[in-house]
Amino acid sequence: KNRPFRRLINFLHDSKVIDSSLFYKLISLNENRNRIVHLTNDYxxxxxxxxxxxxxxxxxxxNEFIKNQP
Structure with missing residues (x-):
């Protein structure tokens, strides 16, 4: 599993840098990416x-979101 990315997502969410909606999108994105790495032959x-x-x-x-943060 890609823990560093997950920790970053958690940190950004805990710090209120990203909202829950983006948080869950990023998590599902990360899980999909991990699945690709392990199960490429199934896709x-x-x-x-x-x-x-x-x-x-x-x-x-x-990236746009981060750029627009104060």
């Missing part, structure tokens, strides 16, 4: 591409 190429696009879009949203 089609299209599935993996779609998940990667979702990951990138979440990352962009997250």
């Amino acid at each position: 089609s190429k299209e599935d993996i591409e779609e998940i990667n696009i979702n990951l990138q879009s979440m990352l962009i949203q997250f």
Whole structure:
């Protein structure tokens, strides 16, 4: 499991930097990413591409969010 990422998400949530909605999105994103790493053979190429696009879009949203913090 990717603990450092999970700890970061928890820290940001505890510090009220991110709200619960983003918190749960990031957690499910992280779990999906972990699943890909362990079960790549169970996913089609299209599935993996779609998940990667979702990951990138979440990352962009997250970066925008962080930039807009006071």
